[in-house]
Amino acid sequence: MSDAATFDDLRDLYQEVILDHGRRPRHGKRLVQFDAHAKGDNPMCGDRVEVFIRREGDRLAETGFEARGCAISIASADLMAETVAGKPADAVRALFTRFREMARTGKCPDCDSDEAMQRLQPFAGVSEYPSRVKCATLPWHALIAALDGEGQASSE
């Protein structure tokens, strides 16, 4: 077996886009100006994320985060920040519900038709690794907490 082939079956979990955003997050910083922020903790593994949001009217103008954690949690936070930019709060909440469902079940019925879900589809692979599902959803919990004006995401 070649070295490259050794982890081939893990490419479903660690897709290139996840490795890339995990390594070089584009939104991994505290916003200079923000309207709300919230923290999320995973006490089981010590992952920690703080999400900062800036609104324009009802829309999320910009999202940034500071995080320590695994490649999956960093990449999830980064792709989340990218995907929710410009979306109304209600649409963000609805997106989270679908994202969480996909992370848990691996199923994504609207990934073909919905552009945002398509972008998030690489995380469908975490459903095979129950202990890693929360890595992907933690930043979203923090984002929703920030939208709700709560400082701390409640644990699942």
Next chain:
Amino acid sequence: MNDLAPFSTFDVARIRADFPILSQTVRGKPLVFLDSAASAQKPRVVIDAMVQAMETQYANVHRGLHWMSERTTDAYESTRDALARLINAPDRHEIVFTGNSTGAMNLVAHSYGRGVMKPGQAVVISEMEHHSNIVPWQMLRDAHGIELRVARVTDGGELDMASLESHLQDRSVGLVAITHMSNVLGTYTPAARIARLAHEYGAKVLFDGSQAVVHRRVDVQALDADFYCFTGHKLYGPTGIGVLWARRELLERMPPFLGGGDMISSVTWERSTWAEVPHKFEAGTPAIIESIGLGAAVGYVESIGYDAIAEHEADLTEHALARLSAIEGVRVIGRAQDRGGVVSFTLDRAHAHDVATLLDRQGIAVRAGHHCAEPLMRRFGVESTARASFGVYTLRGEIDVLADSLIRVREFFA
């Protein structure tokens, strides 16, 4: 997989045959179990002892005046004898059964801490404690006005004895509670020296032996310890049973922790009186089956012998340190001179959880995270580490599998 270890007295292949689970495959690969410090696998003798007790000889203990209860009580109490022998306790009544090490530490924090220590006194722990030897003392501090002091750990991962002594000098310390072997760094602490120092300043000393007793012969009299705690499931025994050893005069002075059945001498509406030590601390129906399993585990460890176990694990640890250190980007946390079979490490550009997931795909079980020692992680400036830990059944070849896989993990995240 061939074992290349040069042992004549220690037959790993034979030992592995005693552990049914080791023939399992994980994700289509042979199980490479390097997580014994979290919980060890169980030999056939332990499994059989527990099953046989339930199939042939089971009733509640210390109660029934019937044959089954008497036989079960004998079996339960014989584990107390085995444990006293294992750690060279002078008196079998000094062995108290608890649920685990955490239960033992909480018993001491509650009973000795609140019942014997006075507000204003201090407890000294160290930076390399497991949460189970931190949180009970924080709770004691907050409930009972006890000061909590923390002795430092050196950059090499050893207990800073000067720091420990500095915390003792005002003579207000009632108890020094220190691990005997770090579950993260693998460091053995100089327990006899710690006890001598504590006693010099009028403090009692407790050792968390959860890891140490698995790898090395423990003699509580030679250490001059006052309290010694460990758990069954890391010692190849079942979960749900742990041990507190304490000097009898301390146990006599300490009030009960939990109240209920089996721990009383008599109960009236006005007052109750307590049973003799150790039963005073064993309220309720105990972990009967588990104690029988633990007795078998102690017998198993003794049949191999601590000298052989220590030699085997020293060889594995040396091999692991050499192989892992040779991998670019791997940083081993903890470089103590005197250490046991636990090796924590980080890998550049890869988070420990990602490392563990990739290793898992190769059938390799390691622990990743903060190892219930968050303050120690901060002390070494890391969020988490991966940890490989060894047992009597670990092969040198398994460490090679780990090292070879880590090289590929590094390439994956490069």
